[in-house]
Structures are given as C-alpha cells and as structure tokens.
Amino acid sequence: MDVPVRDHLDGLLLAVLAAGPAHGYAVIEELRRRSGDAFDLPEGTVYPALHRLEHAGQVASRWATVAGRRRRIYRLTRKGRSALARERREWAGFAEAVEAVLRA
C-alpha cells in the first residue's frame, strides 16, 4: 500500500497530531495502531513528511527532554487544522464517489 499511503500521508499525519502533540516515533506507532498495521510504509519516510508540513506552517516542533531522552515534539498549528479539515472534506467526497460507482 506504499503508493496510496504516500499520496495521503500529509492528511494522515495531521489527523494523528490532531489528537495532541507527539514525537515522530509516537506518530508512527499511532498511525500503525489506527490503521491496524495496514500501511506498509518505511518509517523513515514519515520524517521528511513531518519536516515538509513544518515548512508549510501546518505543524510546529520543538525539542523536549522526555525520560532523559531529547526528542522533537510536533504539534498541529491553526493552519494545519484548516488543512486537515480540507483533507477530510476532499477524502469524504472522493470516498463517496468511489462507493457510488462500486455499488452501482
């Protein structure tokens, strides 16, 4: 499922971060948990996507020390919430259209 997931990775990451700030590993674990292990995506490709979202102003990040470990924590920005709402609308429209065709 590598290609379809990549096409929607930004929206998926924004959706995970909508639940609260998290570091990269936690984001990936949550993505895996919510998808029921359906996405076979190299974990390392999530970080470039997070950096891209940060440059686009949709997420912000800062270093924090958690349990003695220095970690980069990501959080959703207001712009990110708008982008997530847009992604959800677009996906709902797309899914509805595919459903209509497949069930016809």
Place this chain on the structure above:
Amino acid sequence: MIERYLAELAPLLPIRGRGRRRILDEVEDHLRESAGALGSEREAIRRFGAPEVVAARFSEAGAVQATRWALVALALAGAGFAAAGIVSENTLPPAPWAEGETPGHLSWKLDAALAGFLLAFAAGVAGILLRRRLRAALAAVGLGAAALAGAAIVGAVEELERASLYRDLGVAGVYSPAETALVATWACALALLALAPAGLALKRTLRAVAGRARLG
C-alpha cells in the same frame, strides 16, 4: 549498527549543518526507541527503511521548500522592480521629446523590461497558487527566473542609454555616468539575489529527481 546506519545516511542528506544534525538526532532517537521496543537494532533499521530511500524523501521535501521560497522571491522581485520602474519613469526629468515619440530603441526596451518584471510577478503568484503540484510550480520558477533575468538586463541597458541620450541632449537633473552605472549594477545585483533561490530550487529538484532515479 545504528551508528553505521547514521553514518551511511548523513552524506546522502540534501542539507548540511544544523538541519542535518537535527535530522540525524531525530533518526537516532527513533531507532533507539524502536530497537528497545522490538528488541533488535536490525529490525528497527529494516522498518525505518534504506538510507537511500529516506534521503530521497528528504530531497523531495527540500525541493518543495526551496521551490516555495523561489516563488515568493520571484513574485516580490517582479512586483518590486515593476513598481520601481514605474516610479522612476515618472520622476525622471521631463523627456526632451513629445509624448508618444520616445526613440524606438528606448521604447521597446522599456516595454520589454516592464513586461518581463510583470511576467516574473505573475509566474511567482501562479506558482504559489499551484504549489501543491511540484512540476507546475517548478515550471513557474523557470519561467519567472528567465523573465526576471531578461528584464533586469534589458532594463539596465535602457536606463544607461536613456541617461546617455538625456546628457547628449542637455537635459538637466540627469544622473552622472558613474551614478547611472551604479544604479544599473545595483538593479542587476538585486535581480541576481532574487534569482539565487530559483537556482537553489532547481538544484534541489534535480537532486530529488536523481535520488528517485537511483531508487528505480
């Protein structure tokens, strides 16, 4: 094993300095946490992906970022130069010829420079609107950069020729030759500054394309 992975990834990353250090720190933190959870560094690295794959994705992300900066720079430069041209045209000493009778060799250069600056501005704005489509945004960078470079050169030549002609015709209040050359040089330097992000965007994109090609 994690150290070896980081050593392989580092030179493949498209950025240097603090940006590279940040990526490597994040990757190391991830791999150590993952290895702790899985009980195997080898498995953590397998799940993370080959260094070439991860670096190629960072190159793509870098190309997108550089393209955005280039588009903003082109839009600002195009608008700034066009505005400066319009202001300069209206603050020069009165032309020693009737309106609409500007010598042809000045007239076409002025029109071409203004059109070029406006085209760079339009390409920058269009690219920003199309930023989610990298190829379209890159095409806008290329078009805007070419328009800006051409307009800066033609505009500078026009200014130099106009100043020379004004002096020959004895028009008062014109810049000295040295001042005119300085203004023209400054205009070209500003254009080059605006073109630098465009060059960086194209370089980063070529690197991203090469990284993708290496992966097959």
